[in-house]
Amino acid sequence: MDQSIAAFLKNVTEKNFQQLAVDFLLHYCTLTSKLGGTLSPEKLTSIQKALQEGKLPEVVSQIQEIITAAENAVLEVAVIGESGAGKSSFINALRGLSHEAEEAAKVGTVETTMHKTPYQHPKYPNVTFWDLPGTGTPNFRPETYLNKMGFDNYDFFIIISSLRFSLNDALLAQKIKDAGKKFYFVRTKVDSDLYNEEKTKPRTFKKEKVLQQIRDNCLANLSDIGVPEPRIFLISNFDLDSFDFPKLEETLLRELPWHKRHMFALLLPSISDASIELKRHFLREKIWLEALKSAAVSFIPCMTFMFGFDLPEQERCMKEYRSYFGLDDKSIEEIAAKLGTPVQDIKGRLKCSDFWSLEKDDSVVGKALRCAESVSAVSGGLQSSVFQASKVYFLRLSFLNMVADDAKHLLNKLETANIA
Numbered sequence: 001m002d003q004s005i006a007a008f009l010k011n012v013t014e015k016n017f018q019q020l021a022v023d024f025l026l027h028y029c030t031l032t033s034k035l036g037g038t039l040s041p042e043k044l045t046s047i048q049k050a051l052q053e054g055k056l057p058e059v060v061s062q063i064q065e066i067i068t069a070a071e072n073a074v075l076e077v078a079v080i081g082e083s084g085a086g087k088s089s090f091i092n093a094l095r096g097l098s099h100e101a102e103e104a105a106k107v108g109t110v111e112t113t114m115h116k117t118p119y120q121h122p123k124y125p126n127v128t129f130w131d132l133p134g135t136g137t138p139n140f141r142p143e144t145y146l147n148k149m150g151f152d153n154y155d156f157f158i159i160i161s162s163l164r165f166s167l168n169d170a171l172l173a174q175k176i177k178d179a180g181k182k183f184y185f186v187r188t189k190v191d192s193d194l195y196n197e198e199k200t201k202p203r204t205f206k207k208e209k210v211l212q213q214i215r216d217n218c219l220a221n222l223s224d225i226g227v228p229e230p231r232i233f234l235i236s237n238f239d240l241d242s243f244d245f246p247k248l249e250e251t252l253l254r255e256l257p258w259h260k261r262h263m264f265a266l267l268l269p270s271i272s273d274a275s276i277e278l279k280r281h282f283l284r285e286k287i288w289l290e291a292l293k294s295a296a297v298s299f300i301p302c303m304t305f306m307f308g309f310d311l312p313e314q315e316r317c318m319k320e321y322r323s324y325f326g327l328d329d330k331s332i333e334e335i336a337a338k339l340g341t342p343v344q345d346i347k348g349r350l351k352c353s354d355f356w357s358l359e360k361d362d363s364v365v366g367k368a369l370r371c372a373e374s375v376s377a378v379s380g381g382l383q384s385s386v387f388q389a390s391k392v393y394f395l396r397l398s399f400l401n402m403v404a405d406d407a408k409h410l411l412n413k414l415e416t417a418n419i420a
C-alpha cells in the first residue's frame, strides 16, 4: 500500500495541514531521481504553502497547470554540423529510428544546400529535431546564419563534428551564448577512432587513453578557436549507451526548463537501465501528482466528480506505457527481426503485452483494487470518489512498473545477444 496517499487522505480528513505540507515535500524527494523531476523549487514551495494553508482548490489548480504544461511542452532541437559529421544518424538515434526506417533521415547523403530540415519525433509530435547546414558552407555568415535558421525557436543547439571544430563553429557558439541559449559540442564516430587505433597500434592500444586524447584534442581545438570552457561529449551513433551519450542526456535534462523535462525523459531511447529508470521516475511522479490532485478534488465540496478508469481506458493506459518504453507492437516486431526470433516468442516473455490475461490476474488488478480499498477506508469509509482516485493510482502504478521491468528484461536479452 502506498503510505503517501493514505497519509494524505488521513491528514486532510483530520485537517492536519501542517503535516500534509511536510509529507508532500518528503515524499516528492523520494519519488524523483537524482536529476530532479518536473516541479521547480518555486512550484514545490508554492504547492507546499497552499497545502499548509489548507487551500485545496489552489493545490488542484497548481498541479493541473503543471501537468498540462508538461504534457504540452514543445521541444525544438537544432543540430548543426558539416555534411558527413553524423547529424542524420544522431537525429535518427534520438528519434528511436533505425536508419532503414521509413521516416528516418537519410544517412550518408551529401548536402550542399543552406536549408534547414525538420524531423518530427514519431511518437511525440511536439518534439522536432532540426538538421541545420554546417558552418563550412561557402555562404556561411555568422551574423545572418542564426536569424536565417530561426534562432529563437530552438531550445538548445548541438554542434556536431567527427573531426575538428571550425572557427565558424566557435563564432556561432559565441552568438548562441550571447543570446542566452545553450549549446553543446558533440564529437561523433569515436568508435571508428578506437577501431583505427587498435588496428594500427595493437600492442600499446588502451581505450581510455585514446578517448582521453580525443577529448584533449577537442578541448585544445576549441580553446584555440576561442571557446573558453566548452562542454564536449564524445559519442558513437552506433553505440549510444557507451561513451558520453548518457552524460549528454543527463546534462540536457538538467538544463532544460522544468516543464520540458517530462517530455525529454520520455523521448530518450530505452537503451540502458538508467534511461528506463529515469522514465519510470518521471512517469511515477506524474501518476502521483494526478492522484494527489484527485484526492484533493474529492475533499472539495461541489467539486467532487466521478471519473472512470474503465477497461478500455486501462488498456489505453497500458498501450501508452508500452509505447513510452519501446514495447509497442511495431517496436517489438523490429526487435524480433533483430533477434531473429518470432514476435510471439518475445511477447510471450513480456507480462505487459497481453492486457486481457493481465486483467484476470488477481496479483495485478485484484491487488490494486485491494490497495485502493484500504487507502480509501482511511478517509472514513469507501467514499466513491476517493476509491476511484486510489484505484486509478494503483492500477497505473502497477502497469508502469510492469512495463518498465519488461523493458529492462528485454534490454538485458538484447545485450546478451550483443545487439542492443
Ligand SMILES: Nc1nc2c(ncn2[C@@H]2O[C@H](COP(=O)(O)OP(=O)(O)O)[C@@H](O)[C@H]2O)c(=O)[nH]1
Pocket: 081, 082, 083, 084, 085, 086, 087, 088, 089, 090, 106, 107, 108, 109, 110, 111, 188, 189, 190, 191, 192, 235, 236, 237, 238
Ligand atoms: N563509425 C561511425 N560512423 C558514423 C557515426 N555517425 C555517422 N556515421 C556514418 O557517417 C556517415 C555520415 O553520416 P550522416 O548521419 O549521414 O551524417 P550527416 O551528413 O551529418 O547527416 C554515414 O555513413 C554514417 O553511417 C558514428 O558515430 N560512428
Ligand SMILES: [Mg+2]
Pocket: 084, 087, 088, 089, 105, 106, 107, 108, 109, 111, 131
Ligand atoms: Mg544528413
